[in-house]
Amino acid sequence: DQQVKQNSPSLSVQEGRISILNCDYTNSMFDYFLWYKKYPAEGPTFLISISSIKDKNEDGRFTVFLNKSAKHLSLHIVPSQPGDSAVYFCAASEGYGGSQGNLIFGKGTKLSVKP
Amino acid sequence: DAGITQSPRYKITETGRQVTLMCHQTWSHSYMFWYRQDLGHGLRLIYYSAAADITDKGEVPDGYVVSRSKTENFPLTLESATRSQTSVYFCASMRVREQYFGPGTRLTVT
Numbered sequence: 395d396q397q398v399k400q401n402s403p404s405l406s407v408q409e410g411r412i413s414i415l416n417c418d419y420t421n422s423m424f425d426y427f428l429w430y431k432k433y434p435a436e437g438p439t440f441l442i443s444i445s446s447i448k449d450k451n452e453d454g455r456f457t458v459f460l461n462k463s464a465k466h467l468s469l470h471i472v473p474s475q476p477g478d479s480a481v482y483f484c485a486a487s488e489g490y491g492g493s494q495g496n497l498i499f500g501k502g503t504k505l506s507v508k509p
Numbered sequence: 510d511a512g513i514t515q516s517p518r519y520k521i522t523e524t525g526r527q528v529t530l531m532c533h534q535t536w537s538h539s540y541m542f543w544y545r546q547d548l549g550h551g552l553r554l555i556y557y558s559a560a561a562d563i564t565d566k567g568e569v570p571d572g573y574v575v576s577r578s579k580t581e582n583f584p585l586t587l588e589s590a591t592r593s594q595t596s597v598y599f600c601a602s603m604r605v606r607e608q609y610f611g612p613g614t615r616l617t618v619t
Binding site: 426428430435436437438439440443483487493495496497499500501502 | 513540542549550551552553554557565567599601603606607608609610611612613
């Protein structure tokens with residue numbers, strides 16, 4: 395069973411508008427969440443993260459929101475740009491050290507930003 | 510330049526052959542990881558290493574062997590390649606709670 399789920403395989407947004415990518419998790423022990431962006435033929439690139447003690451983290455155009463009671467997090471990109479077109483992976487981990495630091499990834503959402 | 514590199518970037522091999530994928534990082538991070546990415550599965554952990562000479566299995570370790578004699582290197586070996594191991598392989602290292610990935614190796618087993 396998937397512990398981290400990204401239920402939308404794809405998302406299409408107009409340039410300049412907001413992109414909202416969603417992620418749900420089932421393991422209540424997860425305490426750290428990350429978003430990665432991946433372009434074709436490249437490795438995933440770390441984008442932004444959030445600890446479970448926070449409900450929001452912002453970095454430029456990117457904001458991650460965490461709703462622990464709903465076991466849900468989302469990534470907002472405002473404004474969206476064509477260069478944001480990529481596959482976005484949500485990941486989670488519990489604790490740190492040993493196997494606890496291992497990341498569990500969702501299957502990804504392909505974002506297309508149209509000019 | 511500092512970072513994480515993988516070699517080769519592309520590899521075609523035959524069923525039954527041994528293949529080694531190389532991973533090198535210049536940050537001296539303690540933790541390193543190997544993942545495979547397949548359509549419909551996202552990234553799945555094969556093996557990880559907490560330090561030199563300390564390795565452990567991930568979610569999909571069968572058919573793979575790892576070693577880590579030096580902090581900076583973490584090779585992944587397919588002892589007898591099978592078609593099901595056709596995939597894109599990513600190596601990563603971790604700083605605190607964030608993992609940083611290499612560019613990947615696309616492996617095709619014929």
